[in-house]
Structure formats: C-alpha cells, structure tokens
Amino acid sequence: MNLCIMENCIKPVKAKKYCAMHHQRWRRHGDPNTIKVRKSDPPAVCQWVRCEKPTLCKGYCAKHYYIQRMMKS
Incomplete structure (x- = not known):
C-alpha cells in the first residue's frame, strides 16, 4: 500500500x-498545503411576522415551515 x-x-x-x-486541496487550490475555511452565510431570521427564530428551510423556522407546508396541502 502506497502512502x-x-x-x-x-x-x-x-x-x-x-x-x-491532500488531493482535494490540490484540485481546489492548486496546492495540497493550502487550507481555506469555507465561509457560511450568517443565520437568517424566520420570515413569519414577529418571529425571531433562525430559519430551517425556505425562510421559515421549524414551527412556521411546518405550518406553511400544512397550509399548502
């Protein structure tokens, strides 16, 4: 086995x-020693009126996403 x-x-x-x-680093950056941390977007706030919870999916928190799904059914 090669190392x-x-x-x-x-x-x-x-x-x-x-x-x-190291192969993935070489493919992404052209150098296997390069380490770059991926930046994520800041957490968004739920679109529901007067809700300050972080979003889970499609702009809504878990509770309001569930309500939206049920309203569309």
Whole structure:
C-alpha cells in the first residue's frame, strides 16, 4: 500500500500520489498545503411576522415551515 507523499501524512494514496484530503486541496487550490475555511452565510431570521427564530428551510423556522407546508396541502 502506497502512502501520501506529503510530509507526516500516513494516509493511503487516492490519486496523483496524494491521499484523499491532500488531493482535494490540490484540485481546489492548486496546492495540497493550502487550507481555506469555507465561509457560511450568517443565520437568517424566520420570515413569519414577529418571529425571531433562525430559519430551517425556505425562510421559515421549524414551527412556521411546518405550518406553511400544512397550509399548502
């Protein structure tokens, strides 16, 4: 079994002599040493009137999303 060519990495090779993690970094950034944290959007607030809970799906919190689904059925 071949190991990743990166220093101190003992994971098995996936492709191009890199393990899965280093290969993915190489594909995304062109360098297997580059580490970039993906930024997520700030949590949105429910669209329902006077509701300040964070959204779950389609702009509504869990409670109001359920109500919306039932109203459309």
